[in-house]
Amino acid sequence: MTVVPEQAVVPEKQIVRPYGDTTGDGMVQVSFTLPLPHDKRAEGAAIQLAGKMGIDPAMLVHARPMGDGFTFFVVYGRVNHLVDTAAVRVVERDFPLLSAKEVNAVVKRQLRRKLSVVGACIGTDAHTVGIDAILNVKGVAGEKGLEYYRELRVSNLGAQVSVPDLVAAARAERADAVLVSQVVTQRDAHLHNTREMSAAFREAWPAGKRPLLIVGGPRFDEAMTAELGVDRIFGRGTTPGEVASYLVHTLITSRKAATG
Amino acid sequence: MTGKLDLDPVLVARARELAARAGAPVVELARSHTTVSVERAVLRLAGVQGADPDGIPWVNRLVDAVAADVGLGHGVAAPVFDALAREQLADVTLLAQKAAAGSVRFEVPAGRAATAARRTARRAVAAGVRRIDRRRAERERLVRRFGDPPRRPWIYLIVATGDIYEDIPQAQAAARAGADAIAVIRSTGQSLLDYVPEGATREGFAGTYATQENFRLMRAALDESSRELGRYVRLTNYASGLCMPEMATLAGLERLDMMLNDSMYGILFRDINPIRTFVDQRFSRQVHARAGIIINTGEDNYLTTADAVDEAHTVTVSQLLNEYFAHEAGLADWQLGLGHAFEINPDVPESLRLELAHALLVRELFPDAPLKWMPPTKHMTGDVFRGNLLDGFFNLVGALTGQGILLVGMMTEAVVTPWLSDRDIALQNVRYVLGAAGGLHEDFVPASGGFIQQRAHQVLGSAVELLDRIGEQSLLTAIGEGTFGIMKRPADRGKGLDGVARHEGDYYNPAVEILEGAGS
Numbered sequence: 194m195t196v197v198p199e200q201a202v203v204p205e206k207q208i209v210r211p212y213g214d215t216t217g218d219g220m221v222q223v224s225f226t227l228p229l230p231h232d233k234r235a236e237g238a239a240i241q242l243a244g245k246m247g248i249d250p251a252m253l254v255h256a257r258p259m260g261d262g263f264t265f266f267v268v269y270g271r272v273n274h275l276v277d278t279a280a281v282r283v284v285e286r287d288f289p290l291l292s293a294k295e296v297n298a299v300v301k302r303q304l305r306r307k308l309s310v311v312g313a314c315i316g317t318d319a320h321t322v323g324i325d326a327i328l329n330v331k332g333v334a335g336e337k338g339l340e341y342y343r344e345l346r347v348s349n350l351g352a353q354v355s356v357p358d359l360v361a362a363a364r365a366e367r368a369d370a371v372l373v374s375q376v377v378t379q380r381d382a383h384l385h386n387t388r389e390m391s392a393a394f395r396e397a398w399p400a401g402k403r404p405l406l407i408v409g410g411p412r413f414d415e416a417m418t419a420e421l422g423v424d425r426i427f428g429r430g431t432t433p434g435e436v437a438s439y440l441v442h443t444l445i446t447s448r449k450a451a452t453g
Numbered sequence: 454m455t456g457k458l459d460l461d462p463v464l465v466a467r468a469r470e471l472a473a474r475a476g477a478p479v480v481e482l483a484r485s486h487t488t489v490s491v492e493r494a495v496l497r498l499a500g501v502q503g504a505d506p507d508g509i510p511w512v513n514r515l516v517d518a519v520a521a522d523v524g525l526g527h528g529v530a531a532p533v534f535d536a537l538a539r540e541q542l543a544d545v546t547l548l549a550q551k552a553a554a555g556s557v558r559f560e561v562p563a564g565r566a567a568t569a570a571r572r573t574a575r576r577a578v579a580a581g582v583r584r585i586d587r588r589r590a591e592r593e594r595l596v597r598r599f600g601d602p603p604r605r606p607w608i609y610l611i612v613a614t615g616d617i618y619e620d621i622p623q624a625q626a627a628a629r630a631g632a633d634a635i636a637v638i639r640s641t642g643q644s645l646l647d648y649v650p651e652g653a654t655r656e657g658f659a660g661t662y663a664t665q666e667n668f669r670l671m672r673a674a675l676d677e678s679s680r681e682l683g684r685y686v687r688l689t690n691y692a693s694g695l696c697m698p699e700m701a702t703l704a705g706l707e708r709l710d711m712m713l714n715d716s717m718y719g720i721l722f723r724d725i726n727p728i729r730t731f732v733d734q735r736f737s738r739q740v741h742a743r744a745g746i747i748i749n750t751g752e753d754n755y756l757t758t759a760d761a762v763d764e765a766h767t768v769t770v771s772q773l774l775n776e777y778f779a780h781e782a783g784l785a786d787w788q789l790g791l792g793h794a795f796e797i798n799p800d801v802p803e804s805l806r807l808e809l810a811h812a813l814l815v816r817e818l819f820p821d822a823p824l825k826w827m828p829p830t831k832h833m834t835g836d837v838f839r840g841n842l843l844d845g846f847f848n849l850v851g852a853l854t855g856q857g858i859l860l861v862g863m864m865t866e867a868v869v870t871p872w873l874s875d876r877d878i879a880l881q882n883v884r885y886v887l888g889a890a891g892g893l894h895e896d897f898v899p900a901s902g903g904f905i906q907q908r909a910h911q912v913l914g915s916a917v918e919l920l921d922r923i924g925e926q927s928l929l930t931a932i933g934e935g936t937f938g939i940m941k942r943p944a945d946r947g948k949g950l951d952g953v954a955r956h957e958g959d960y961y962n963p964a965v966e967i968l969e970g971a972g973s
Contacts, residue, residue, distance in 0.1 A: 198558050226874045257877075265874045301774065322642040322658065330724045333641065333659075335866070337757075340724075350725065350947060 219271045222417035239266040300344035309366035312372040316386040320376035370405040373414035378412045391422030457694035458909045471920035472773035483735040487888035489952035492529040498581030504651040511549035518552035525954035528961045530574035544866040575963040585767035586706035589745040599685040602633040606859035613638035615657035617667045619672045628678040628686045636689035644694025646962035668707035701737035705744030715751035738782030739968040746901040750775045753794030753827035768913035786821035794827035795847040810908035826851045828862025840864035848886035
């Protein structure tokens, strides 16, 4: 058996089809459930759906009744769609998404001390769901919170923290970043609170020395950073890993790149 | 099923002694403090129900009002029933409403007034405890009538839509498909609410709020399923977080069958104050003991943050501590669903043999406990095919080591909340393995002095070493210094500390008195 040199087998293909066991065969495998009791008609319905998905011919290889009135199907078949790799558009995040391990490694190697993060819900807001999802070890959707990161030192001040207390805590903890969560939006409370907070931090630290300011909450417009005087806004569905990756990118990786 | 690992009985006894030494000061702390949630649980037993128009339960309003006038350290029972007599009211909920409006002053009664207040308080709380007793008798009757599941392990499935009226048909479908126990996952963040929401709820975040009404609705639905299926289907919820004692009480009142109730989970993973947790935990376990509820502990969680091989002994240590605290609170061995998990990285060589060693060690250390066997989550990658195989091995280890409660692993863990088909495939997997190899534990005897025995001995040895270190400095210090998981949780920090009070000399809690079987 001979080994083919790598460059020889990777020409820049633009149009591709799925691959089963032969180039260009277009074979795919899908599984799905239909809300129908299992009979001939249900199997026909599954073939029809596969056809509409572009699978033709479709082979129904497995059908299994589940509970009352549901059937699970596995279908193999040739899909007639083509993929044009030149037309693929990828939305680029402006920072790379790192694993917890990678975040720890960058902090340890490049910052050479723990990265200090202070978090709180400010004003009268008592909804700590957001900040806890990002900071608590428990995390959210199976992803651990920032407390889990060995190289981050996290101080979660909890709910209804006043801005002066937050500033004091950020100073005491020598915070590299301050995370503020705002859920309540009555009379734009989240916007007023955020502006008050960013103004206090601007006053308390010389320009360029203040901690990174990050706010999060389900009702923020992510494009309002300048207007609110913060460095970053995270909207709904943000995960701890995204926040950690952003912190490392902004505080360490991109600064190194800029200065060195 | 004991004796396969040739464990040294002297070392096992030593491990239990050390766990008791580490735990005893914490029990002392729990016996000398109370919390807002313990006092609210007492009022729930005494019959206070419902919530104000903002949804804040009357028990919260009443405890806050008493604490504002006389503090928490006397216990609320005497001041509340003293005020009830002075106000000439018949109903404690009515008193709560008046107190919330600011029209009642609370005092710590003395002399004859104190005796009378304690007597009426005890009578009211005893009525609540009797309701729990009746629910327990009812469970025993239904289990006799419908029967227990035909085999061990019991199959445990999760539902969590956020809407109790969606949960019900899903739970019933799961029972029909073979589930022996249904757990309703709570809404994200409920553990940090310092009150129990009221009523039937239809909105939650990644789970359904635990409320007394939701408990009642789901238990009634599963009673229907039990009748239909001819086996008693158990219901599970969570006695954890800031309202642990109240959750235990509501579970007892509504005949829930199992409750997740770990001694350290809230401290480590939710940053709840350690003292608050231990005080709340002792009371909640006393209630579970009385209600005949099986607790499920949360050791599986350590392995989601720490390495399942390097930190295997911390699971053993936590199980021994959980056992000590449980026994001290009156729970019997059959009520200890001690947790552990199949979380070793499948790329580690001999990972299945290591899993077998760990699972068998737990089985042999706690021969009379049901044991809660938790599926892989950390190494489920989204590759559902590999995930299904991993779950099959998890099921096999469960069968080989005689686990009591098996939480069904989903190949779509970390991908989506389980679809109908995911659950069906997962249950097929369980049924296949239990059907094909359910009795294999009879034949499975690890080689004497072989890999599995050696590994089990090694983990037990490390556990004893760690317990020894903890005993020297006290458990609270160990937690403060980050011995478990990786979290440092000092005793003077964390959520819920302001709801803790040291007992005054005249502290009175009729519920604890009844549950500990003292007085008359």
